[in-house]
Amino acid sequence: xxxxxxxxxxxxxxxxxxxxxxxxxxxxxxxxxxxxxxxxxxxxxxxxxxxxxxxxxxxxxxxxxxxxxxxxxxxxxxxxxxxxxxxxxxxxxxxxxxxxxxxxxxxxxxxxxxxxxxxxxxxxxxxxxxxxxxxxxxxxxxxxxxxxxxxxxxxxxxxxxxxxxxxxxxxxxxxxxxxxxxxxxxxxxxxxxxxxxxxxxxxxxxxxxxxxxxxxxxxxxxxxxxxxxxxxxxxxxxxxxxxxxxxxxxxxxxxxxxxxxxxxxxxxxxxxxxxxxxxxxxxxxxxxxxxxxxxxxxxxxxxxxxxxxxxxxxxxxxxxxxxxxxxxxxxxxxxxxxxxxxxxxxxxxxxxxxxxxxxxxxxxxxxxxxxxxxxxxxxxxxxxxxxxxxxxxxxxxxxxxxxxxxxxxxxxxxxxxxxxxxxxxxxxxxxxxxxxxxxxxxxxxxxxxxxxxxxxxxxxxxxxxxxxxx
RNA sequence: GGUCGGAUGGCCGAGAGGCGAGGCAAGGGACUGCAAAUCCCUCUACACGGGUUCAAAUCCCGUUCCGACCUCCA
Numbered sequence: 001x002x003x004x005x006x007x008x009x010x011x012x013x014x015x016x017x018x019x020x021x022x023x024x025x026x027x028x029x030x031x032x033x034x035x036x037x038x039x040x041x042x043x044x045x046x047x048x049x050x051x052x053x054x055x056x057x058x059x060x061x062x063x064x065x066x067x068x069x070x071x072x073x074x075x076x077x078x079x080x081x082x083x084x085x086x087x088x089x090x091x092x093x094x095x096x097x098x099x100x101x102x103x104x105x106x107x108x109x110x111x112x113x114x115x116x117x118x119x120x121x122x123x124x125x126x127x128x129x130x131x132x133x134x135x136x137x138x139x140x141x142x143x144x145x146x147x148x149x150x151x152x153x154x155x156x157x158x159x160x161x162x163x164x165x166x167x168x169x170x171x172x173x174x175x176x177x178x179x180x181x182x183x184x185x186x187x188x189x190x191x192x193x194x195x196x197x198x199x200x201x202x203x204x205x206x207x208x209x210x211x212x213x214x215x216x217x218x219x220x221x222x223x224x225x226x227x228x229x230x231x232x233x234x235x236x237x238x239x240x241x242x243x244x245x246x247x248x249x250x251x252x253x254x255x256x257x258x259x260x261x262x263x264x265x266x267x268x269x270x271x272x273x274x275x276x277x278x279x280x281x282x283x284x285x286x287x288x289x290x291x292x293x294x295x296x297x298x299x300x301x302x303x304x305x306x307x308x309x310x311x312x313x314x315x316x317x318x319x320x321x322x323x324x325x326x327x328x329x330x331x332x333x334x335x336x337x338x339x340x341x342x343x344x345x346x347x348x349x350x351x352x353x354x355x356x357x358x359x360x361x362x363x364x365x366x367x368x369x370x371x372x373x374x375x376x377x378x379x380x381x382x383x384x385x386x387x388x389x390x391x392x393x394x395x396x397x398x399x400x401x402x403x404x405x406x407x408x409x410x411x412x413x414x415x416x417x418x419x420x421x422x423x424x425x426x427x428x429x430x431x432x433x434x435x436x437x438x439x440x441x442x443x444x445x446x447x448x449x450x451x452x453x454x455x456x457x458x459x460x461x462x463x464x465x466x467x468x469x470x
Numbered sequence: 471g472g473u474c475g476g477a478u479g480g481c482c483g484a485g486a487g488g489c490g491a492g493g494c495a496a497g498g499g500a501c502u503g504c505a506a507a508u509c510c511c512u513c514u515a516c517a518c519g520g521g522u523u524c525a526a527a528u529c530c531c532g533u534u535c536c537g538a539c540c541u542c543c544a
Contacts, residue, residue, distance in 0.1 A: 230544030
């Protein structure tokens, strides 16, 4: 039996995962800065780390999963002006949209989801420690900076040299008070009209990085197991988190994991690409479970080149797996019990090699379909159990209540089943008298409503595709 | 300029010295009144040029192309 290995951005190697405390894992994931609707790149990160979390839980760990919401930053303030709303209304609006997107994709709710604005006290406490230790300084203008040149380990995550960095774009604007243009703001003095909180250095608001150090410390302690986020956060965000936390004397994250992009036309997704790749737009063409399957199917460290065609193909592939599970339920009259087999385990233990894990699902699918043909119920059950087990780790279990479609009451389903059964009786009668024009017209009529009829050895069965030409 | 990725068959996407993942699409076959679903078979690739090796998609050197980050992007 294999054991879990994970890649670490800091060492750039894959190594055995050993938690700090046996049986426990603490994960901090940099969540959204709630300043725009979520696009699929944002939720890919959520899905990737949700798979990690589910796998750790399956592996026997009690997982504490913290995913923050950064609800105060320059862009939110800018957006508030633009949308003529209070900044907190903007933040809340987009936070809800993110929550809805995560829920639609069955991303498990974090153990806790702290907001930056709820942790000003902790941030001030952290800054006091940093100033006492001589790592940070308040020049008196209301800003507080971290003095990066004093930190020997600064930039080790991104493997850069301080002197090689291009000067900050805003260097000329703010550098007058900085000891070094590359010192970054832990705290920003309030400008007229900006929201602010009182501090010993004057009213102001958090810089971008401070909240994560403060909140990770609050909920996971001085040292914790895994810190995650998107690739772009390596520098400056995570580098600066390390700087703040280590300067304060914390061990901080033992392992760094970063997910790659969803790209379009070979480029990183950006806001300028419009609204079409927002989650709620894509959910008009595919179900949440299918979008999740697509986003989760690439390895988390590989770029995923988005296309509508690839998404559609992926959805087709998923429906094939789902079709087998549904047929198995019809045959066995029992919902499969999730079972994790060895092939899937080995793949997931190898730095969450989902693509290889998918190959194991294909194997089980082939075996299962053959067993249906052969009528071997034991083999059908085993294949269905293994497939459901794999899908549950990937968060794509069609029997998961999280994917239950609201509004489909049992009564409604029973009524629909009865109506279709009537139509199928007519069709069967027509077929028996070899009136294929009549039987095909019934089948075509149902198909136009999105109801697919398949003839099997046990008689006709029906299913809803959700793609009726209404 | 610095740092870091990538280039695999029609497409997607693993692998990281020898035994050619897997999926989708396509073609052929089985089954079917016709379909659908399912199964079987077929197509077989590693950007380019050198090198190391008995053996290279995999290691080394070089080249080309694509991309990311370099102070508020997941």
